[in-house]
Amino acid sequence: MIYITGDTHGDRARFVENNMGDNEWTSDDYLIVCGDFTYVFRNNDSEKEFLDYLEKEKPYTICFCDGNHENFPAIFSYPEEEWNGGRIHRIRKNIFHLMRGQIFEIEGKKVFTFGGAYSMDRYKRKLGISYWNEELPSDTEYKETVKNLKEHDNKVDIIITHTAPREIIRRMGYYPDVHDMELTGFLEWIMYEVNFQNWYFGHWHTDDVFNNKRGMFTAVLFNVHKVE
Ligand SMILES: [Fe+2]
Known part of the structure; x- marks a missing residue:
């Protein structure tokens, strides 16, 4: 089963107090965090010990797309590997960073x-x-994304991002930040060009659902969504 949640912000309670109901999860389960994972941030011994604890104690796979509150050089220092059709940084045996513009096959779904x-x-x-500065995508990442999506005929099942397309940001009552225009415009392009069913995103620190003719958009912070 795939479970999806939002910005964990390095909050250890999310994993140690069964807040997500994860005591029931097994090695067949996956948790995807929609960015601002932030357990690789200060990159110190305390954080590394907590990652060791997650590796040892959690039978399921923990993976995340990056948010803006991530230490990118620290994440990039972990080995880059191919996993289920896309590129990752492997932080621990069962913990990894899902790189930008990748399409993974997880539990029979294209993510x-x-x-x-x-x-x-x-x-x-x-x-x-x-x-x-790596919190914002590079031209190379945008180009690789377009190429990778094309190879999948612009068709996936689930989209995981940190921020959201402009239209959805406006629906939440916000305006896209001027510095984010390129990224939110790119996500808007994806919204129109890519076929998908469910789009999950974090960043806006709310749990809410928005529909438009392109699909269902779920803003996620604390909720844990089960993908059937
Ligand atoms: Fe956040």
Whole structure:
């Protein structure tokens, strides 16, 4: 089974207090976090010990697309591998980063991932310490994404992103940040060009559902959605 949740922000309680109901999950289960995973952030011993704990204690697979609150150089320092048809950074045996523009086959579903977003709170963050320029996608990543989607005839089952297409951001009552225009415009392009059923995203720190003629969009923070 695939379970999907939103920004975990390095909050250890999410994993140690059975908040997600994960005590029942087995080695056949997958948890996907829609960015702002943030358990690889300070990259210190305490974080590494917690990742070791998750590797040892959790039978299921934990994977995440990146958000904006991630330490990208630390994530990129882990080995890059191919997994289920897409590229990952393997952080632990059962914990990995789903790279941008990849299409994974998970439990018979095609899962497309595209992380990243602009940190709106940059004013209180420091470049290279608490935010990194890689939070926004590069031209190479956009180009590779278009190519990868084309190879799948622009058809997937599930889309996992951190932020959302512009139309959905407006539906939530927000305006896309001017610094995020390229990314949210790209996601809008995906919304129109790619066939999908369910699109899950984090970043906006809300649990809500929006429909339009293209599909169902689920904003996810604390909820855990089960994909049947
Ligand atoms: Fe967040």
